Amino acid sequence: MTVLKQSNLHTSQKKGVYEHPYYKSIIRRSLNYLSAGYPVHYTGPSGVGKTTLAIHVAKLIKRPVTLITGNKDLTNEDLIGAYRGYSRKKLNDNFIKTVRKIEENVTEDWVEGHLYEAVKNGHTVVYDEFTRSSPDTNNLFLSVLEERVLPLYGSKTKDSHLRVHPDFRMVFTSNTAEYIGVYDTQDALMDRMISIPLNFISMDAEIAVVMERTGVDRDKAEAVVRFIRNVNQSESGKGQDLSVRSSIMIADIAEKTGVPIEGKNESFQNLCMDITYFSLLSSTNDEKEARNRIIEQCKKI
Numbered sequence: 001m002t003v004l005k006q007s008n009l010h011t012s013q014k015k016g017v018y019e020h021p022y023y024k025s026i027i028r029r030s031l032n033y034l035s036a037g038y039p040v041h042y043t044g045p046s047g048v049g050k051t052t053l054a055i056h057v058a059k060l061i062k063r064p065v066t067l068i069t070g071n072k073d074l075t076n077e078d079l080i081g082a083y084r085g086y087s088r089k090k091l092n093d094n095f096i097k098t099v100r101k102i103e104e105n106v107t108e109d110w111v112e113g114h115l116y117e118a119v120k121n122g123h124t125v126v127y128d129e130f131t132r133s134s135p136d137t138n139n140l141f142l143s144v145l146e147e148r149v150l151p152l153y154g155s156k157t158k159d160s161h162l163r164v165h166p167d168f169r170m171v172f173t174s175n176t177a178e179y180i181g182v183y184d185t186q187d188a189l190m191d192r193m194i195s196i197p198l199n200f201i202s203m204d205a206e207i208a209v210v211m212e213r214t215g216v217d218r219d220k221a222e223a224v225v226r227f228i229r230n231v232n233q234s235e236s237g238k239g240q241d242l243s244v245r246s247s248i249m250i251a252d253i254a255e256k257t258g259v260p261i262e263g264k265n266e267s268f269q270n271l272c273m274d275i276t277y278f279s280l281l282s283s284t285n286d287e288k289e290a291r292n293r294i295i296e297q298c299k300k301i
């Protein structure tokens, strides 16, 4: 589990990108739902920008942000907290020379879990890829979202639950359910959040993301994004679609290593090949055909 506080979140100000109408509408709706007390859930394929958007929206709420990353080993103990280790206090009272008094006190140390801390202090929690955690662990969120209490199961504390701070908010993200390593989401949890699909990022928004992340100008960003989209289309939907991450990698490496973004340039062709080859191969199963298709799409730039 990763937990970041507001001051540690190194996402740059993505104002430019999020000024785009595609994002503006999603952000406005999300903030409305969150201010009304409803959790928001961004779902979509890998690399579509769910985590970045979730963190951006969470930061706009102007409360400390806690980032929890879902995984199969995440436990209630990680979320709630637990007694871990002991503190030992020893008092050696030798005030009267002939009398020696020793007092020993051993107490268990309570370590707050990250959800406990967020619930207590009214943080905004981004629960990234929550479907990767086991449904048993995610059950904890049912009462947090519905009854506004965090049950302190098996934590040996004297309290049975902790009341949720009125400013506490949650933003969830998940990959679409067919992804490997993902559990079927419990209907009950899905029922308590507003799910916004992030499947169809517009070409303009994607170009803006590449410009933002790499600093290349619009023409270059557009050329790279168009190339990746064409490669995806030539896969006829059979392979794993390349995401904006591939566009960012190509533009970023080209910029940093002085490779011109020109389809006929051999170094650029090699770069495109290295970044897209395996995705294309998974759909064609033919090495030569995969290479030819990449070069063909490259030359169209």
Ligand SMILES: Nc1ncnc2c1ncn2[C@@H]1O[C@H](COP(=O)(O)OP(=O)(O)OP(=O)(O)O)[C@@H](O)[C@H]1O
Binding pocket: 014, 017, 018, 044, 045, 046, 047, 048, 049, 050, 051, 052, 053, 173, 174, 175, 209, 212, 213, 244, 245, 248
């Ligand atoms: N608005 C944005 N501005 C700048 N960069 C962005 C933006 N949206 C996405 N990116 C970049 O695109 C890449 C993919 O984004 P992100 O990790 O948020 O996607 P994701 O949908 O959460 O992916 P995954 O499901 O694989 O975790 C990252 O490198 C991220 O920095």
